[in-house]
Amino acid sequence: MRLSPLPSPAATRRRSLLTLLILVLVLSSATACQRGSAQPEAADQAPDVAMTFAVSPDPPAVGWSTAVVTLADAHGQPIEAARVRLRGDMNHPGMQPVLAEAADAGGGQYAAQLGWTMAGDWFVIVTAELPDGRQAVRRFDLRVRTP
Amino acid sequence: MSSTSVAERPASPRRTPIALYQPQPEVDLLRTRRLGRLLRWRWGRLAFQLPLLGLAALLVYDGLTGPQLASQNLATVITWVHYRGLVVLALLLVGNLFCMGCPFTLPRTLARRLSGRGRRWPKALRNKWLAIALLVLSLWAYEWLDLWASPVLTAWFIVAYFVAAFVLEALFAESPFCKYVCPLGTFNFVSSTVAPYQIVARDHDVCRTCAGKECVNGSAQALGCGTELFVPAMRSNLDCTLCLDCVRACPYDNVALARRPRLHEVYQDSYPRRWDVAFLFLVFAFAGVGNAFGMVPPVYALAAWLSSVLGTGNEALLLAIILGAIMVAMPVGLGLAAAWLSRRLVAGRGRGEPLRAVMARYAPAVLPLAFAVWFAHYTFHFLTGALTAVPVLQSFLLDHGIAWLGREPNWSLAALLPTDWITPLNIGVVVVGLMASLSALSRRGSRPAQMPWMVLFVLVALAAVVIFTLPMEMRGLQG
Structure with missing residues (x-):
């Protein structure tokens, strides 16, 4: 039986360093390869559309609030007949999101009831499917207070 | 009268090492x-x-x-x-x-x-x-x-x-x-x-x-x-x-x-008697309280006050001051004070005992309470959000074209228990931890020497209970 010669310590060290370097490079490059869903705003197909978000009471407290989303085109004209969905999440993971579909209130305004379950930092992702088939997506940050 | 003469007495056992009786572990x-x-x-x-x-x-x-x-x-x-x-x-x-x-x-x-x-x-x-x-x-x-x-x-x-x-x-x-x-x-x-x-x-x-x-x-x-x-x-x-x-x-x-x-080592007092180990236990206890304090409204009021007093909005600095006070200054200061008082309250020769020895005797007794505070905090997050892993995993798989767990994430999944139950559970855990700590304390030193530590443990437990009864606000300090 022939035994293969043992690699020298220097060769082993070089190989180990190379492995480490490759690992670091793979990890670093992974940050540049974010998936499509990485940022919800990336799904925005209508940057020309103006979207506002208002909530009443303002600032909102734990419990129910009325959220109003307003859509306008590049000329400031209200966009009607859109389908508007809202999703509220806490900044901290591990909380159930608040999901709602807004009703068309006319004049480019869409209203929904949102039930805040805990005080703290929230963000709402509003997704509007526009009549022209495009999708407008925006993020709004807000702080919910203790009642 | 005994008739046994000295010569007739049985020979004393030889002084050979005798194996002590060591029961085998019941469950291994x-x-x-x-x-x-x-x-x-x-x-x-x-x-x-x-x-x-x-x-x-x-x-x-x-x-x-x-x-x-x-x-x-x-x-x-x-x-x-x-x-x-x-x-x-x-x-x-x-x-x-x-x-x-x-x-x-x-x-x-x-x-x-x-x-x-x-x-x-x-x-x-x-x-x-x-x-x-x-x-x-x-x-x-x-x-x-x-x-x-x-x-x-x-x-x-x-x-x-x-x-x-x-x-x-x-x-x-x-x-x-x-x-x-x-x-x-x-x-x-x-x-x-x-x-x-x-x-x-x-x-x-x-x-x-x-x-x-x-x-x-x-x-x-x-x-x-x-x-x-x-x-x-x-x-x-x-x-x-x-x-x-x-x-x-x-x-x-x-x-x-x-x-x-x-809690075998706590009850048997079998930790190394060293400054670093004693302070580790105290810091661990106060860090549990400090970590939970970071999520309730008073911390924001405290940060705002500190910010106005110091004239800075530097979050890293404000946090370092708040957490440094709770997690370092308090356990060190209060621990040393309790040890010093313990020594003062002991009669006789105990007064000459090194402070390190006093600290090492009493500090480990805080561990049941300390663990209870961490346990209450971490299980709060787990019990309120354990099931959120399901829709997040569904979403992850769907992102990769895999529909094994369904074609739509079920975002309604979140809590394991009704959230109303969790606060009473947390308080119960802290009370059990305090009882265990006081029980461990009662086995160390004299009753007067235990008093400063008893007061310290009750204060830590009270702080934890107050924090757990406050509304939790999950947000960053400066936001």
């Missing part, structure tokens, strides 16, 4: 049929580490490439909701299972090759001071960077652990990362006093005559204890990673993972 996990065989298997630890390595890789991948929304990313959900909750549950039910399956130590072989002979960990650092500093530093960084809210930072946090373990393994011949550096390990070592199992020698006589001491020195076939614990001298779970290298290294099969009373 290593002797159970299937689990015992798996645990003692040469690759037994690897069998636990590989799934966790796969999970860590998944978290890093999703953290770096997935949705940068904490509630929709596996990195943040699993790390900050599940890991912490499951760790404290495992500690309570079995023991230090996370360190047993820790994936961070897996690149050890590669590091050892890189290091060659390596060197010894500096003597000045062979204590818990660095571990205390890094525990506090990691809790400060968690708040400052809002780690819970950032999948990418959480991913890098995991990578940093791998790198730190790797570098230390590469630089030093022993395994200093677990024993002297790792904040997660520090948390687990201290908490594992609540564990119902401990590594023990089955027969101390076997250890007495053992020449090689393979459990700590290792052998050609197996590694010895990475944290350099000698099995027959182990009197607590402190520093035990449950790697079971000692079990595999022992040529006499003389190591047991035996069932024992919880």
Whole structure:
């Protein structure tokens, strides 16, 4: 039986360093390869559309609030007949999101009831499917207070 | 009158060493049929580490490439909701299972090759001071960077652990990362006093005559204890990673993972009597309160007041002051004051006892309460959000075109228990912890000397109860 010669310590060290370097490079490059869903705003197909978000009471407290989303085109004209969905999440993971579909209130305004379950930092992702088939997506940050 | 003469008396027994009666452990996990065989298997630890390595890789991948929304990313959900909750549950039910399956130590072989002979960990650092500093530093960084809210930072946090373990393994011949550096390990070592199992020698006589001491020195076939614990001298779970290298290294099969009373080391007063160990326990207790305090409204009022007084909005500085006061100044100041008062209240010669000895006697009694506070906090997050892992995993799979778990994530899944139940549960846990701490305290020293510590423990418990009854606000300090 022939035994293969043992690699020298220097060769082993070089190989180990190379492995480490490759690992670091793979990890670093992974940050540049974010998936499509990485940022919800990336799904925005209508940057020309103006979207506002208002909530009443303002600032909102734990419990129910009325959220109003307003859509306008590049000329400031209200966009009607859109389908508007809202999703509220806490900044901290591990909380159930608040999901709602807004009703068309006319004049480019869409209203929904949102039930805040805990005080703290929230963000709402509003997704509007526009009549022209495009999708407008925006993020709004807000702080919910203790009642 | 006895007729027995002096000459007739039976000869006194010869003064030869007599083996003390040592009952065999009633329950030894290593002797159970299937689990015992798996645990003692040469690759037994690897069998636990590989799934966790796969999970860590998944978290890093999703953290770096997935949705940068904490509630929709596996990195943040699993790390900050599940890991912490499951760790404290495992500690309570079995023991230090996370360190047993820790994936961070897996690149050890590669590091050892890189290091060659390596060197010894500096003597000045062979204590818990660095571990205390890094525990506090990691809790400060968690708040400052809002780690819970950032999948990418959480991913890098995991990578940093791998790198730190790797570098230390590469630089030093022993395994200093677990024993002297790792904040997660520090948390687990201290908490594992609540564990119902401990590594023990089955027969101390076997250890007495053992020449090689393979459990700590290792052998050609197996590694010895990475944290350099000698099995027959182990009197607590402190520093035990449950790697079971000692079990595999022992040529006499003389190591047991035996069932024992919880809090054994606290009740038996068997921790090392050192300043660093005593302060570690106190810092651990106050850090539990400080970590929970970071999520309730008064912390924001305090930060705003501090900001106006100091004329700065520097979040890192404000947090350093607040957390430094709670996690460092208070345990050190109040601990020293309690020890000094204890000594003053003792009559007679006890007054001349070194402060270190007084501190080391009483400080470990805080551990049941300290663990209770951490347990209440971490299980709060776990019980309110354990099921959120399901829709996040569904979403992850759907992102990759896999519909095994359904075609639409079920975002209605979240809490394991009604949230109204959780606050009373938390308070109950803290009360049980306080009772256990007071019970442990009652077995140490004299009643007057216990009083300052009793007051301190009650104050810590009261602070925890007040925090848990306040509305939780999950947000960053400056937001």
